Every structure is written in structure tokens, then in C-alpha cells.
Amino acid sequence: xxxxxxxxxxxxxxxxxxxxxxxxxxxxxxxxxxxxxxxxxxxxxxxxxxxxxxxxxxxxxxxxxxxxxxxxxxxxxxxxxxxxxxxxxxxxxxxxxxxxxxxxxxxxxxxxxxxxxxxxxxxxxxxxxxxxxxxxxxxxxxxxxxxxxxxxxxxxxxxxxxxxxxxxxxxxxxxxxxxxxxxxxxxxxxxxxxxxxxxxxxxxxxxxxxxxxxxxxxxxxxxxxxxxxxxxxxxxxxxxxxxxxxxxxxxxxxxxxxxxxxxxxxxxxxxxxxxxxxxxxxxxxxxxxxxxxxxxxxxxxxxxxxxxxxxxxxxxxxxxxxxxxxxxxxxxxxxxxxxxxxxxxxxxxxxxxxxxxxxxxxxxxxxxxxxxxxxxxxxxxxxxxxxxxxxxxxxxxx
Amino acid sequence: xxxxxxxxxxxxxxxxxxxxxxxxxxxxxxxxxxxxxxxxxxxxxxxxxxxxxxxxxxxxxxxxxxxxxxxxxxxxxxxxxxxxxxxxxxxxxxxxxxxxxxxxxxxxxxxxxxxxxxxxxxxxxxxxxxxxxxxxxxxxxxxxxxxxxxxxxxxxxxxxxxxxxxxxxxxxxxxxxxxxxxxxxxxxxxxxxxxxxxxxxxxxxxxxxxxxxxxxxxxxxxxxxxxxxxxxxxxxxxxxxxxxxxxxxxxxxxxxxxxxxxxxxxxxxxxxxxxxxxxxxxxxxxxxxxxxxxxxxxxxxxxxxxxxxxxxxxxxxxxxxxxxxxxxxxxxxxxxxxxxxxxxxxxxxxxxxxxxxxxxxxxxxxxxxxxxxxxxxxxxxxxxxxxxxxxxxxxxxxxxxxxxxxxxxxxxxxxxxxxxxxxxxxxxxxxxxxxxxxxxxxxxxxxxxxxxxxxxxxxxxxxxxxxxxxxxxxxxxxxxxxxxxxxxxxxxxxxxxxxxxxxxxxxxxxxxxxxxxxx
Numbered sequence: 001x002x003x004x005x006x007x008x009x010x011x012x013x014x015x016x017x018x019x020x021x022x023x024x025x026x027x028x029x030x031x032x033x034x035x036x037x038x039x040x041x042x043x044x045x046x047x048x049x050x051x052x053x054x055x056x057x058x059x060x061x062x063x064x065x066x067x068x069x070x071x072x073x074x075x076x077x078x079x080x081x082x083x084x085x086x087x088x089x090x091x092x093x094x095x096x097x098x099x100x101x102x103x104x105x106x107x108x109x110x111x112x113x114x115x116x117x118x119x120x121x122x123x124x125x126x127x128x129x130x131x132x133x134x135x136x137x138x139x140x141x142x143x144x145x146x147x148x149x150x151x152x153x154x155x156x157x158x159x160x161x162x163x164x165x166x167x168x169x170x171x172x173x174x175x176x177x178x179x180x181x182x183x184x185x186x187x188x189x190x191x192x193x194x195x196x197x198x199x200x201x202x203x204x205x206x207x208x209x210x211x212x213x214x215x216x217x218x219x220x221x222x223x224x225x226x227x228x229x230x231x232x233x234x235x236x237x238x239x240x241x242x243x244x245x246x247x248x249x250x251x252x253x254x255x256x257x258x259x260x261x262x263x264x265x266x267x268x269x270x271x272x273x274x275x276x277x278x279x280x281x282x283x284x285x286x287x288x289x290x291x292x293x294x295x296x297x298x299x300x301x302x303x304x305x306x307x308x309x310x311x312x313x314x315x316x317x318x319x320x321x322x323x324x325x326x327x328x329x330x331x332x333x334x335x336x337x338x339x340x341x342x343x344x345x346x347x348x349x350x351x352x353x354x355x356x357x358x359x360x361x362x363x364x365x366x367x368x369x370x371x372x373x374x375x376x377x378x379x380x381x382x383x384x385x386x387x388x389x390x391x392x393x394x395x396x397x398x
Numbered sequence: 399x400x401x402x403x404x405x406x407x408x409x410x411x412x413x414x415x416x417x418x419x420x421x422x423x424x425x426x427x428x429x430x431x432x433x434x435x436x437x438x439x440x441x442x443x444x445x446x447x448x449x450x451x452x453x454x455x456x457x458x459x460x461x462x463x464x465x466x467x468x469x470x471x472x473x474x475x476x477x478x479x480x481x482x483x484x485x486x487x488x489x490x491x492x493x494x495x496x497x498x499x500x501x502x503x504x505x506x507x508x509x510x511x512x513x514x515x516x517x518x519x520x521x522x523x524x525x526x527x528x529x530x531x532x533x534x535x536x537x538x539x540x541x542x543x544x545x546x547x548x549x550x551x552x553x554x555x556x557x558x559x560x561x562x563x564x565x566x567x568x569x570x571x572x573x574x575x576x577x578x579x580x581x582x583x584x585x586x587x588x589x590x591x592x593x594x595x596x597x598x599x600x601x602x603x604x605x606x607x608x609x610x611x612x613x614x615x616x617x618x619x620x621x622x623x624x625x626x627x628x629x630x631x632x633x634x635x636x637x638x639x640x641x642x643x644x645x646x647x648x649x650x651x652x653x654x655x656x657x658x659x660x661x662x663x664x665x666x667x668x669x670x671x672x673x674x675x676x677x678x679x680x681x682x683x684x685x686x687x688x689x690x691x692x693x694x695x696x697x698x699x700x701x702x703x704x705x706x707x708x709x710x711x712x713x714x715x716x717x718x719x720x721x722x723x724x725x726x727x728x729x730x731x732x733x734x735x736x737x738x739x740x741x742x743x744x745x746x747x748x749x750x751x752x753x754x755x756x757x758x759x760x761x762x763x764x765x766x767x768x769x770x771x772x773x774x775x776x777x778x779x780x781x782x783x784x785x786x787x788x789x790x791x792x793x794x795x796x797x798x799x800x801x802x803x804x805x806x807x808x809x810x811x812x813x814x815x816x817x818x819x820x821x822x823x824x825x826x827x828x829x830x831x832x833x834x835x836x837x838x839x840x841x842x843x844x845x846x847x848x849x850x851x852x853x854x855x856x857x858x859x860x861x862x863x864x865x866x867x868x869x870x871x872x873x874x875x876x877x878x879x880x881x882x883x884x885x886x887x888x889x890x891x892x893x894x895x896x897x898x899x900x901x902x903x904x905x906x907x908x909x910x911x912x913x914x915x916x917x
Binding site: 076080134281283285289 | 668671700704705706707708709710711712713714717882
């Protein structure tokens with residue numbers, strides 16, 4: 001074992017797939033994510049995005065934070081922690097969920113996997129162990145961070161089912177948000193039909209010592225479909241098209257916010273549809289009841305369709321070109337829909353009744369000179385891109 | 399299922415005060431007490447044949463005037479041997495210092511004229527500050543949040559009262575409010591006995607030493623109390639502390655309160671996010687429109703309500719209420735009259751020879767250790783009146799500080815060591831007293847926790863310290879007696895102006911419940 005005092009020599013960890021990602025990363029574009037070295041773009045960003053939408057893509061998901069929650073009260077515990085009803089989640093199923101502090105402000109969102117009657121896995125962007133442990137007091141439940149115990153890969157794209165089948169994993173009957181298990185390499189592979197691209201896709205969970213052989217297997221089996229490792233930039237384009245939000249990009253977790261007006265409730269991030277008001281008490285419920293009954297939500301999360309093709313990332317939104325009414329948290333030119341799209345936070349009621357006269361102020365850098373643009377923005381439904389193949393079971397034979 | 403307008407959990411002084419106030423307003427009220435005897439820490443026991451002994455508290459300093467008059471405690475049998483029993487600062491050489499009158503109005507004994515004058519000045523000043531703060535005791539602490547139901551008129555009066563001290567005194571108040579008592583005593587006084595006595599009185603029942611930051615505020619809190627309109631009182635109820643409990647029980651009964659003792663509440667029933675009643679350990683369930691907990695706030699939320707009905711942050715805040723007990727309780731049955739080197743036994747005997755002695759005794763408990771020379775306050779109820787012990791015998795009650803609430807060498811061994819050190823100090827001051835001991839009973843903070851449900855064995859159901867007083871008691875979200883759970887209220891000593899035996903938090907809570915009901 002290395003001397004723990006030498007930790008500063010390796011400020012970022014390498015994921016179990018690092019050797020393979022490094023090999024593919026000819027552009028050498030790396031970034032830190034959750035304490036790991038991860039790739040932003042490997043060889044060609046456009047082609048990587050194209051793999052997500054047209055063939056199959058492989059993305060190293062290891063830095064996602066994972067917690068195992070087990071024990072007789074696991075369901076009751078998660079019902080107290082999260083806003084959705086975890087107790088009715090079927091074994092072998094997954095759901096998207098979120099959790100709040102006492103004031104009903106978002107701490108994070110994530111996916112919850114029910115492995116067994118009394119065992120779940122919570123997968124999210126940020127770390128929450130103290131909060132999860134504090135919440136466990138009084139429950140017969142054990143909470144452990146298992147981020148390093150599980151290597152995760154995301155296989156996304158219309159051909160992803162075909163690639164899995166070719167690799168020997170029959171996922172034809174696997175429905176969205178369901179899990180299946182397969183023997184692999186002397187270990188066990190869990191495949192869930194989940195993803196962050198809004199396309200047909202799967203996430204694969206395996207012990208780290210089988211990680212590299214899984215990667216190799218999929219790359220080999222996927223070759224006829226043009227499978228391609230991808231970086232975070234390509235995934236980000238796809239997730240915006242799918243209308244997904246990311247903690248610390250589209251909202252600040254309440255425990256990290258320094259400015260008291262930065263925190264957001266589920267209503268304000270369009271996550272209120274998940275709240276189960278009838279399951280009993282959960283963290284933040286009283287504050288959320290007050291927000292619902294008093295209609296006191298200040299913000300709304302919307303999708304925007306913006307004139308021109310200039311990316312509007314981080315721009316301020318005006319009503320009638322005068323009054324500041326919001327800002328854009330994620331934006332991209334959408335290759336799939338050929339639209340200039342964005343995810344934005346708008347002060348109410350500029351998200352609906354007063355949404356007819358919205359403008360985005362963009363400073364576009366054109367050969368070392370910024371051009372100030374006022375671009376027309378229209379509120380538009382999310383997801384921006386929502387193909388039927390995402391939900392089809394059995395999946396299309398592409 | 400029987401049903402009431404209000405159920406009060408806990409039949410201590412605050413529970414009884416709250417219940418009586420509600421019943422006087424026409425509500426049907428039930429008080430449920432887990433122990434066999436009502437009265438909480440003021441109840442008495444008959445531990446040994448022929449002897450009566452106070453359970454925990456043995457003197458009264460803070461009886462709320464509203465409780466005293468509106469519960470007609472005098473009519474229900476409460477009277478006092480003395481509303482201002484003298485305090486004797488015991489000296490090993492017999493050169494005691496005796497303070498008589500409210501908060502040591504006059505000093506007798508050998509002491510320099512300079513100290514005599516300085517004490518008068520200091521006492522007057524501190525009494526002035528305490529008097530300005532006293533009205534705050536009878537109101538719900540304010541909050542900054544919108545629609546908090548603040549009593550702005552009363553707050554304005556309070557502010558005016560402080561301003562009325564005059565510019566110079568107000569400036570002194572601001573200088574002293576958060577200072578430690580040791581610095582002030584060392585600035586103003588030279589006499590070790592006097593310094594030791596005041597230092598001891600300041601930290602009595604607290605988990606801090608005289609040099610701990612903000613300790614002076616506790617002395618102001620002590621002086622802000624009153625008995626029958628007399629500020630700075632140290633009163634001994636006639637026929638013992640138990641008569642406070644008895645009078646309050648009688649008053650509650652007269653007001654129509656139903657009393658149920660020997661019934662442990664196991665759970666507060668919460669339905670649709672509203673407290674609707676209680677479930678007893680016996681399995682019985684009783685419903686009520688309002689449930690009021692006059693027991694420890696930690697126990698209330700973490701055990702009776704349970705984490706499933708409260709938010710994680712709120713549970714953390716509750717768990718973090720600081721509640722370390724530093725006081726042990728000694729009861730002795732003596733088969734003769736002890737001699738504290740000539741000290742008047744009809745006084746409060748304090749062994750705290752210097753600031754240093756109090757601070758040293760506190761230092762030990764910081765590390766979970768037993769102090770070698772504990773400091774203490776001694777009362778011999780049997781010296782004041784007959785009926786506490788057989789003729790010629792005495793019963794001695796002492797609050798001994800500081801005792802570790804989490805001893806590092808184990809509870810049994812700490813109890814034995816603490817008792818031995820206590821008796822050894824006693825023997826030094828009253829030679830021969832050990833030979834007189836017929837029976838003894840010694841409660842460490844953890845014994846007090848077990849017996850009286852005080853978290854950490856802290857007498858005040860949460861440490862008295864500036865950061866846990868007033869609108870911070872026990873913490874801001876529940877400082878106004880209401881809780882996040884509709885229909886559930888707090889009324890115990892864990893809330894403002896709690897600590898001690900006063901009935902004030904209970905009375906304040908009842909007033910708040912009634913006014914909120916009207917609004």
C-alpha cells in the first residue's frame with residue numbers, strides 16, 4: 001500500500017477504465033470530475049456525439065457517486081430522504097428522484113436502483129454521506145459509499161441493444177428503467193436500461209477488476225456498429241437535447257450554496273411531478289406544502305428555442321429587452337433537431353403568462369471581438385429530442 | 399379513546415403550570431407523568447425511615463410571579479421558611495463570610511471595607527441589569543422571521559427598560575453582558591471567599607467554569623429571578639421543596655386538570671402531520687387537539703415524535719442541543735448535628751473557597767475526570783424546621799460540582815471517587831461529619847438522567863449558556879414553543895426562560911397556545 005501521506009502526488013484518481021480511455025484520448029483533453037481524471041473529448045467531438053445518436057457510444061461513468069442503502073428500513077429511509085416514493089419501486093427497477101433539505105431546497109437529483117427488497121443503490125453527481133448518515137438515525141439501515149467498488153459504463157445509442165446482444169447479453173426484453181444480471185468474466189454484470197442521453201441506451205455496473213475486460217468485450221462486439229468511446233462534451237450535448245439537468249450546472253445543491261437566493265425547490269426545477277404527497281413525511285415536506293399552497297415558487301425551469309445558431313450558454317434573459325428575468329444554465333446547437341436550444345431559469349410568471357417577449361443577450365466572440373446580440377427566445381417543451389426508439393421494447397434492430 | 403383539549407406530557411413544575419393556565423382558560427387538560435410522583439425535580443422522597451429529602455432541587459430562586467399568584471400557590475399551601483435565606487461562604491479556618499438579604503444585600507464577617515463597598519457597587523449594578531432583563535422572562539422570545547407573532551409592545555418596553563439604565567450603565571451592560579464572571583470579580587473584589595461564592599453561584603447547575611466565556615450572563619439570569627416580588631431571592635419553602643409540587647398539584651386539580659401519574663408516554667401520535675394524541679407504554683391511546691411536551695426537547699423529538707416525522711436538519715439540531723450535566727446530588731442522613739466550624743446551619747452553606755477552586759473543579763470534567771476538591775452548596779432542611787429528620791438527626795442535601803457526565807473511567811468508579819472526594823471536602827469543613835452518616839445517596843449526572851429523564855443529566859434540560867438562552871433556547875426553530883408539527887408544543891425547562899424551577903416556560907407556552915388559538 002502506498003503511503004497515504006503521498007496523496008498530493010496524485011491529486012486525481014484514475015478510473016478502472018483509465019487505460020482504455022487514455023488509449024482512445026488522442027486529443028488529450030482531460031478534466032477533473034468528482035476527484036477522477038476524465039476525458040472531455042477523445043478524437044472528434046462531432047463524431048462522438050454522432051455515435052450517441054446514430055450508432056453506439058461508450059462513456060466512462062465511474063465518477064458518479066454511488067451509495068448502497070441496505071436494511072429492513074431501507075424503503076422507509078429512502079422515503080424520508082427523497083421526494084419520490086421509493087417503497088413502491090419494484091425490485092429490479094430504477095427511478096429518477098431528488099432530495100431536499102429541511103427548507104425544501106434541492107440537495108441533488110439522481111437515480112435509485114432497487115437491487116433487492118431491502119437493498120438499494122443511489123447514484124448521483126455530488127457527495128452526500130454526512131447527510132445520508134444523519135438521515136439514517138432511527139432507521140434500521142446501513143448506508144455506505146460504494147463509488148470505488150463499482151465500475152460504471154454507459155452504452156448509449158440506437159445500436160446499443162444490438163451491441164449488447166452481440167456481446168452475449170440478451171437485453172431484448174429489458175424495459176426502460178429495469179435491470180438485468182448476467183454472468184461475465186467470472187463475475188456478475190448488472191445492466192440497467194437507463195442513461196443520460198434521451199436515446200436508447202444502457203448503463204453497465206461491474207466490479208472494477210472486470211472493468212477492462214468488459215470494455216474490450218463491448219468494443220470488440222460493437223465494432224460492426226461503429227461503437228465509439230466518447231467524452232463528456234458529446235454527452236453534454238445529448239443531455240441538453242434530452243432536457244436533463246445536472247447538479248452544479250443547472251442548480252446549486254443547497255448545502256453548497258453560499259448565497260441564500262441561489263437555492264431552488266423541486267417546483268422551481270420542474271421536479272415537483274415526482275413528489276409523493278401521500279407517502280408520509282419526507283425531508284422538506286412541510287416547506288414544500290407551504291410553497292405549493294402559497295404558490296410562493298419564485299423560479300421556473302424551462303426549455304428555450306433561440307433564434308440564430310450562436311450558443312447562449314450562461315446568458316442573461318430579458319423581458320422586452322429591458323427587464324432581467326432569468327438566465328441560461330445549459331445551451332447548445334442541437335444537431336438532432338437543428339435548433340438552437342437552451343435550459344433556463346426564469347422568474348415567474350415569465351415562464352408562461354409573460355413568456356411572449358423574451359430576449360437573450362449574447363456576447364458572441366468573432367475573431368477576437370465580441371458582438372452583442374439580442375436573440376429572440378421562445379419557451380418550448382422539454383425534452384427537445386425524444387425519439388420513440390428510446391422507449392421501444394424490444395428495442396429496434398438497428 | 400378518551401379525548402382532551404390538551405395533553406401535557408410531564409408533570410413537573412412547567413407541565414403543571416402550563417396545564418393549569420390552559421384549564422383556567424376553560425380547556426379540558428390531562429397531565430401525564432411517567433414517574434409515580436408528580437412534581438418533577440421538586441418532588442420529595444422518603445429514602446430512609448424517619449427522613450424526608452428533596453429529590454433534586456432544594457432551593458427556589460425563580461418562581462414565576464404569574465405562576466405564584468394566578469395558581470394561588472399560597473392558598474394551596476405554599477409558604478416559605480425564608481424568602482432570603484443567608485448564604486455562608488465557608489472557610490476552613492472558621493472565618494466564614496455571611497451574606498444576607500436579597501442577593502447578598504449585607505455582608506457580615508471579617509472583610510475589608512474596600513471589598514464591602516466594592517461588593518455593594520457590583521451587586522447594585524448587576525441587580526439593575528437583571529431587573530431590566532427580568533420582564534423578558536414572562537414573554538415568548540421574538541423571532542426575526544415574518545409573522546412570528548412578536549410581542550412588539552413588550553419588546554419595546556424591554557428595550558426602554560435597558561435604555562433607562564442611563565448611558566453609562568447601558569454601556570457597562572454591553573461591556574459585561576458577554577464577559578466571564580471571573581474577570582469581573584477579579585477586577586472589583588479582593589476577597590477570595592466572596593469571589594468564590596459568587597463564582598460558584600454563577601455556574602451552579604451549568605456546564606461551565608467561572609472563566610468560561612459569557613458566564614456572567616448566568617449570574618444575571620440568577621438575579622433576574624424573584625419570589626413573591628422579591629428579586630434575587632433564595633427561598634426555602636416551608637416543609638421542603640415538595641410543598642411547591644404539592645401546591646401546584648392542588649392548584650391544577652382545583653382548575654380542573656386531570657392528573658395521571660405512573661403512566662409513561664411512549665409515543666406522540668402524529669397523523670397527517672399533526673399531533674393528535676399520545677400512546678402510553680401500557681398500550682392505551684389518548685387523543686387531544688393539542689399535545690404539549692413539558693419534558694426534555696431531545697426526548698420529545700427524537701424518541702416520542704421520532705425521526706420519521708421530522709426533517710434531517712431538524713433532527714441534527716435537536717441532537718446537538720448541548721446538555722451536559724456537571725452537577726451531582728448528595729443526600730445524607732446524619733445521626734447528629736454537624737459542625738461547620740461554627741457556621742449557622744440555618745443558611746445556605748457554600749464550599750467554594752476561591753474562583754480557582756471552582757475553575758479547578760470544572761477543569762476535571764472537561765476531560766471526563768472527577769475533581770479532587772469538588773465545590774458544593776449545602777442545605778440542611780432539618781436545621782430550619784422539624785419534620786425532615788428524627789429529633790437530633792439531620793438530613794443534608796448538597797449540589798456538588800463538577801461531576802463528569804461521561805466519566806472516562808466508567809460510571810461506577812467515577813461515582814465512588816466523586817463521593818469519596820465530596821465526603822473528604824465535607825470532613826475538612828465539618829470535622830467528624832463522616833462519623834455521623836447513617837445513610838447516603840449520591841446521584842451522578844448519568845443517574846439523574848436515568849431517574850429524571852434529563853438529557854446528559856443537565857438540570858436545566860439543556861445547558862444554560864448565552865447561545866442556548868432566550869430566542870436560542872433550545873434552538874431558534876422551536877424557541878417560540880411551537881414546533882414544526884402542527885398541534886405539538888414545547889413547554890419545558892428546555893425552552894425560554896427555562897432552567898431551574900420557575901413554571902415560567904410552562905406558563906409562557908400556555909399563553910402562546912391560547913393567543914395563537916385566538917388569532
